[in-house]
Amino acid sequence: EAQVTQNPRYLITVTGKKLTVTCSQNMNHEYMSWYRQDPGLGLRQIYYSMNVEVTDKGDVPEGYKVSRKEKRNFPLILESPSPNQTSLYFCASTIDRGRGSPLHFGNGTRLTVT
Amino acid sequence: AQTVTQSQPEMSVQEAETVTLSCTYDTSENNYYLFWYKQPPSRQMILVIRQEAYKQQNATENRFSVNFQKAAKSFSLKISDSQLGDTAMYFCAFMKLGGTSYGKLTFGQGTILTVHP
Numbered sequence: 001e002a003q004v005t006q007n008p009r010y011l012i013t014v015t016g017k018k019l020t021v022t023c024s025q026n027m028n029h030e031y032m033s034w035y036r037q038d039p040g041l042g043l044r045q046i047y048y049s050m051n052v053e054v055t056d057k058g059d060v061p062e063g064y065k066v067s068r069k070e071k072r073n074f075p076l077i078l079e080s081p082s083p084n085q086t087s088l089y090f091c092a093s094t095i096d097r098g099r100g101s102p103l104h105f106g107n108g109t110r111l112t113v114t
Numbered sequence: 115a116q117t118v119t120q121s122q123p124e125m126s127v128q129e130a131e132t133v134t135l136s137c138t139y140d141t142s143e144n145n146y147y148l149f150w151y152k153q154p155p156s157r158q159m160i161l162v163i164r165q166e167a168y169k170q171q172n173a174t175e176n177r178f179s180v181n182f183q184k185a186a187k188s189f190s191l192k193i194s195d196s197q198l199g200d201t202a203m204y205f206c207a208f209m210k211l212g213g214t215s216y217g218k219l220t221f222g223q224g225t226i227l228t229v230h231p
Binding site: 031033035040041042043044045048050058088090092094099100102103105107108110 | 118120123146147149156157158159161164166205207209211216217218219221222223224
């Protein structure tokens with residue numbers, strides 16, 4: 001089954017403790033991205049990657065890192081999480097290449113930073 | 115930069131009736147796509163419908179249709195014969211075509227739709 005898999009689904013951590021949210025897709029998509037969803041703000045792009053070893057900042061990249069060492073994986077790293085990073089996070093991928101193909105989303109990770 | 119605005123934070127409708135969700139956007143681009151995504155309580159992001167900006171004909175998918183007004187930069191979603199399973203948050207989103215930032219979706223704030231029996 002074609003899918004984007006995110007883990008974990010829920011995560012509670014404390015301020016400053018490094019964490020990684022994993023994302024993997026099995027559709028051979030070149031383009032992958034991370035979004036965060038906050039009430040009243042919709043979803044906002046954090047980082048994106050157009051291919052292996054090619055990543056760039058989205059609209060809200062502060063406090064996050066990403067890497068793209070393999071085509072299928074695109075982990076999101078919070079090296080020193082803070083309470084304002086409490087949010088719902090989505091990984092997404094697409095074959096797009098600028099032609100308007102829809103994004104395929106993972107099931108989300110609910111992160112709480114205390 | 116593009117912006118997408120959904121001015122209705124919450125809507126409700128009776129089962130079997132019709133409801134329309136509003137969306138406006140602002141862009142200087144000519145080539146783009148518009149999308150509606152549904153997010154039920156399970157948190158999944160499910161594509162409902164998409165519209166190519168250069169197509170004048172409004173997109174339809176079964177009970178879902180859009181009213182795309184390019185000059186007015188308006189993209190509303192009409193749900194006919196509403197069902198209990200339509201209860202969800204609905205997001206309107208914009209995607210620019212081509213360029214160096216392809217694949218990026220710019221989302222509206224979302225509209226919570228509740229379908230009552």
